[in-house]
Amino acid sequence: ATPTALLAATGRGARLGILVSGVQALERLKHIDTVVLDKTGTLTSGRMSVIAVTVPADADADADAGEVLRLAAAVEQGSDHPLAHAIVAHAHRQGDGLPLPRPVGFAAAPGSGVRAMVDGEEVAVVRPGELSGIPGRLREAVHAAETAGHTAVLVRVGDVPRAVISVGDTLRSDAYRAVEHLRRLGLRPVLATGDREATARSIAGRLGITEVHAGALPEDKAALVTTLQGHGGRVAVVGDGVNDAAALAAADLGIAMAGGTDAAIGAADVTLVREDLQALPDAVRLARHTLATIR
Ligand code: ADP
Numbered sequence: 281a282t283p284t285a286l287l288a289a290t291g292r293g294a295r296l297g298i299l300v301s302g303v304q305a306l307e308r309l310k311h312i313d314t315v316v317l318d319k320t321g322t323l324t325s326g327r328m329s330v331i332a333v334t335v336p337a338d339a340d341a342d343a344d345a346g347e348v349l350r351l352a353a354a355v356e357q358g359s360d361h362p363l364a365h366a367i368v369a370h371a372h373r374q375g376d377g378l379p380l381p382r383p384v385g386f387a388a389a390p391g392s393g394v395r396a397m398v399d400g401e402e403v404a405v406v407r408p409g410e411l412s413g414i415p416g417r418l419r420e421a422v423h424a425a426e427t428a429g430h431t432a433v434l435v436r437v438g439d440v441p442r443a444v445i446s447v448g449d450t451l452r453s454d455a456y457r458a459v460e461h462l463r464r465l466g467l468r469p470v471l472a473t474g475d476r477e478a479t480a481r482s483i484a485g486r487l488g489i490t491e492v493h494a495g496a497l498p499e500d501k502a503a504l505v506t507t508l509q510g511h512g513g514r515v516a517v518v519g520d521g522v523n524d525a526a527a528l529a530a531a532d533l534g535i536a537m538a539g540g541t542d543a544a545i546g547a548a549d550v551t552l553v554r555e556d557l558q559a560l561p562d563a564v565r566l567a568r569h570t571l572a573t574i575r
Pocket residue numbers: 318319320321356359360361363364390391392393394405406407408431432433472473474475476496521523
């Protein structure tokens with residue numbers, strides 16, 4: 281393709297809501313055959329809200345749920361994750377205007393959770409790992425949330441599992457159509473998420489995606505890309521989070537959602553400015569069409 285034609289295509293892309301870092305990105309987009317999609321904030325809106333706070337059966341349900349929610353929210357003030365925004369907002373709504381405690385020594389493990397000292401105790405809000413060690417009611421809350429396609433996080437205070445917070449997210453209204461469109465263009469959709477298997481399967485099932493990689497840490501998402509490439513795949517990654525940055529960089533083409541974190545946008549070759557997944561199949565068609573007609 282001539283530089284002029286590519287520049288024209290870049291301009292057309294911008295009107296479709298696709299911002300490319302350089303004209304080479306369009307060339308690469310044309311040859312993509314596999315699309316790895318992140319779940320939270322990419323296939324789902326990322327606007328999450330708390331559905332339930334569950335405490336163990338032997339706890340004083342209302343008092344304890346409110347108290348643990350405050351501790352969890354105190355820690356989450358330091359995080360930019362959609363889960364964190366949901367938990368902080370919920371605590372503010374429930375909190376009768378009471379300010380949240382100030383966390384000390386905040387630490388985040390991308391794809392896994394956050395922790396800090398709050399009121400002299402270590403509070404962690406994390407992906408539930410092995411469920412065998414937690415009280416029955418908390419285990420049931422995790423299962424119920426995940427079967428519904430929601431995300432459950434575990435709150436530990438010190439070493440004690442104190443609550444499960446179930447957080448709901450909604451599929452983007454255009455997700456089904458966009459994935460279907462990708463398939464019709466001959467692209468293979470793959471779901472990769474740091475979330476757990478049951479949640480991931482529930483969401484994937486609604487989109488007709490059969491290839492699912494759950495529980496993926498940031499480095500696992502990047503390794504997945506390398507593996508797919510090793511089998512001859514030309515791989516695009518679509519993501520929004522800090523946890524997607526490594527995979528976006530490893531991909532043949534990294535695509536960031538406009539509302540994504542700076543880390544994701546910085547690592548990507550293409551940004552979907554429209555906050556609209558349909559822009560992705562549109563972009564593929566644009567690249568194929570433009571670069572085919574000007575040869
Ligand atoms: P996704 O790949 O779907 O965008 P992430 O990799 O961001 O998901 O997160 C994976 C999991 O790590 C979440 O489902 C959650 O259990 C945990 N997690 C990540 N960030 C946080 C946080 N700020 N608070 C609590 N849990 C978190």
